[in-house]
Each structure stands twice: as C-alpha cells, then as structure tokens.
Amino acid sequence: MTLPAAPTATASPAAAPRAPEPSQRAGTGGDLRRAACQVLLGNWTGSSTVPSHQLYPHQWSWDSAFIAIGLRHLSPVRAQQEVETLLAAQWGDGRVPHIVFNRAVLLDAYFPSPDFWRSSSAGAAAGAPRTTETSGVVQPPVHALAAWLVHSADPDTSARRGFLARVYPRLVAWHRYLADHRDLGGHGLAAVVHPWEPGMDNSPCWDGPLARVEPAAAGSFRRADLVHGSAADRPTDLDYRRYVRLAAEYRDHGYRDAEAPHSFAVEDPGFNALFIAAEYALARIAEALGGEAEPHRQRAAALTEALVERLWSPEAGQFLCRDLRAASGGRAARDGQGGRLVAERSAAGLLPLVAPQLPRPIVRTLLRTVSGEHYGLGTAVRLLPSYDLRGAAFDRHRYWRGPAWFNVNWLLERGLRRHGEEARADALAAEVLHAAAASGFAEYLDPYTGQGRGARGFSWTAALALDLLARDAAGPKPAAAEAPPAASGPAPRIPAPAPVPASEKGP
Secondary structure, eight states, rough: OOOOOOSSOOOOOOOOOOOOOGGGGGSSSHHHHHHEEEEEHHHBBBBSOOSSTTTTTTTEEHHHHHHHHHHHHTOOHHHHHHHHHHHTTOOTSSSOOOOOOOOOOGGGSSSOOHHHHHHHTGGGGTTSSSSSOBBBBBBOHHHHHHHHHHHHHOOOHHHHTHHHHHHHHHHHHHHHHHHHHHHOOOOOSSSSTTOOOOOSSOOGHHHHHTTOOOOOOOTOOOOOOOHOOOOOTTTOOHEEEEEOOOOOOHTTTTTEEEEESSSOOEEHHHHHHHHHHHHHHHHHHHTTTTSHHHHHHHHHHHHHHHHHHHHHHTTTTTOOEEESSSOOOOOGGGGGSSSOOOSOOOOGGGOOOOOOOOOHHHHHHHHHHHHHHHHHHTTBBOBBBBBTTTSSTTOOOSSSOOOOHHHHHHHHHHHHHHTTTTHHHHHHHHHHHHHHHTSSSSEEEEEETTOOOOSSOOOHHHHHHHHHHHHHHOOOOOOTTTOOOOOOOOOOOOOOOOOOOOOSSHH
C-alpha cells in the first residue's frame, strides 16, 4: 500500500531531549512512591479504583488492569479485588465491558451514562448482568496479564484466597468471546467495533473508517467530558456524534455481534498484541492451577501468525490497522485479505513488541521505527507519542492524536526489555518516572514539552510509576520475570478490602 508522504511542515519540535540528571530522576527516592500511593488511595471507591473522580467517575476495564499491576506492590489483596470487581460485571457471552457504572454517581456526571447503554435490558439476550449497569463495548484484553502479575506479587495469599481459581474461568470466557464473536475478518484476529474499544479512542487511524458513519443529530446529547476537560484536548463534536451513533446502533441490535451491522470494524494491532500477551499469561495461570497450558500457547502462536500476515507493513516499518469495511476495489483489496490497511501510523503498531515470538526481522524493524523520524523516541521526544510526529493529523494536545500516554510507554518499555533492549528500556523507564512526577501524574503529556494534559492524579499513571519503581529498586529484570520484590520506602497504609461477596465471585 502507499502511505501518504510526510508533510514538509510539522509542529515545531523542541531540541533533542536530554535524559534527566540522576538527582532529577523522580524514581530514585521515596517521594514519588508516596505521592503515587496517595493518588491510588484517593481514587479508591471501596471495591475498585476510578481513573479520575471528576472526568472518569466509574470503573474502566483496561484502566483497572493497569491499576492492579501497580496496586500489587502496595496491597496484593486490594489488587486482586480490583480485578475481581471488574470481572464480576462480565456478561454471559464472555465480554468484559469497558465501563462498570457506580450507581452512586449522578447520571449527568458522565456521558454516555447507564440510561444510554441500558445494558441490563438491551443486553439481556447477550447475558448482561441484571443488577449492574455497564457499557456494551469492550477494551483491550490486558486482564490475564494483570491477574498473573498480581498473583506473582504474593502467591501464598493469592492461593489462600483462591484468586487464580476464581478469575481463570472468567478470563477464558473473555478470550473465547473475542475469538468466537469478534473474528469479523475471518482470519483469526479480534476486530474492534467502536473507537472506544482499542483504548486509543480518538486516533487518526479511525478517521477514515468513521467517515462512513452517519453522525448522531447535533444537540441530541450533552457531553460531560467538556465540563472537566479542555475542548482543545478532547475529541471534536463531529467525532463524538459518530461515536454516539455507533454505540446506539450496537445497543439497538441487543449488543449481539452476529446481528449488529458493525459499520465500523477494524483489526487493531495493539488490541491483538495484548490479546497475544494475555494468552501467554493464561498459559502461566493454567500451569499454576495444574491445568492445560498448551491450548493458550497455541492460540497465542496463531494470533501472532495472523497479526504478521494481516497487519504487518514493511513499507511503514510497523503494524497498521486493517479497515474491514473499506471499499473492495483497489490494490490493497486484491491481496485476498479483505478490507484495507489504514495508511496512518500510530503507537498501536509498535505494541506487538510485547509479543515474545515475533519474527526477529520484524523486531529489528520495529526497534528502528521507534527511534526514527515518525516517533523520535530518544531524539525528538522523551516519551513515545501516540501518533506519527510527521503525520498530517498530528496534534500534540488532542486526545490520542499525538500526546504521550503512560500505559503505552509502560508497554513499550516491557517490549524493549523482552527483546533484549535493556539499556533502551532502562532509559525509557527513567523518563516515565520523571514525567509522572513532573506532571503530577497527568493523564497524558505533550510529547515535545512534557507538559501534562487531561486529568491530574490519574490512576494508571500512578500505578505504573509504582510498578517501574519497584522493578528499579530490585534491579533490572527481564520482562518474563513476573515477581519483583516490593519497593522500599514508607507508604501510606492500605487497609485490606472487604471480602468479595459469594454472588460476585467467578464461576
């Protein structure tokens, strides 16, 4: 396929960044750890953690997975409950919804609210919970990886509580849902059916696929996000109207994938890379429970093969999204794969570095791309931007259209380490810690200046900083080593959570 030429004029970059001096590295002392603990304590609701009380006042799916990864260093039991609370809202068809709503929060505090999704009624045929309201779409499957890491932090307590035994069947059902209901392209990869599902909600990768979606009527809903966030940072009204249209169509078809039109259907490399990592984690969980691990490894291998076959672009030097609803004409459609690769570079196309069995030539190319002109990690910017620095749609401030995100950089650090790039991983980890401290645990950053954008005191930023601090205190470790010791230094005491009610335990 032909990618658009890089524009001759881009947002003016700052000078090539210098790594922080040792005295400036936030991860070298206990202050950052204590501050991160305070963020997580403040965002805890009693059974789970909100990303941000004002902007995101409910429980989010992949947020909770990342939060649990950090919480395990403070309270493994509370980290277990974070995962268990999310999975308690799982649907009968296996899906894990992207939002679990807190009934104590006012309806107008967030949109789309429970009365828009109507999960318990509209989703009844798909097995939506009767007593818990959720959204009807999903987010990336990071949960098995989080569950394994949480277990590894304190295996004895995990075993005593039966944590893995409870969550394993639910995680298997979640992965089965993706494999059975979301292989819309028929080649083995899971497809996303709404821009909110891959997590990178407002990526320029969705502009083309979204252009075919008829927007919801102007004035038919009220955006709550603009009350707490700058309009310059958030999706445009036109994009939001298309998001609402897609969600409403899915709802009106009972959230049944076989019947919904899915006018937006995309195979995303980041989503599927995390699916691969999660299958390997499920294999570890199965082994710990004395079960069969090989089926999970086989699915991970099959997913890796499909990822390379369908989404790898040698020309781009990275993985690209595949639009399954693109017109059938043209060179890209004649490859027999169905749909068309999207000619936009985003950080999602680098996340397959977390996959352990990626072909070595592809790994070498991705490692060059990370520091090349389109992402400039270590040369133009300190943290990986979410979108091509030279892309026509690059915006250093707007949600997922250029800013650097902490979870993406945590995943990249993990991928670099997995493939033997220890020095680069160490440098990136130091930058993440420095940026977390300097920004007040911002939701995301201007990739050039490091200025915090979006919410402050953001939970996954604090949680993933804690994880990097714990590993830094223990010394460098390969990504496969999943049981780093607890970090040193005092921290606020986290009380043990209440027991999970029997009605909310896994099958």
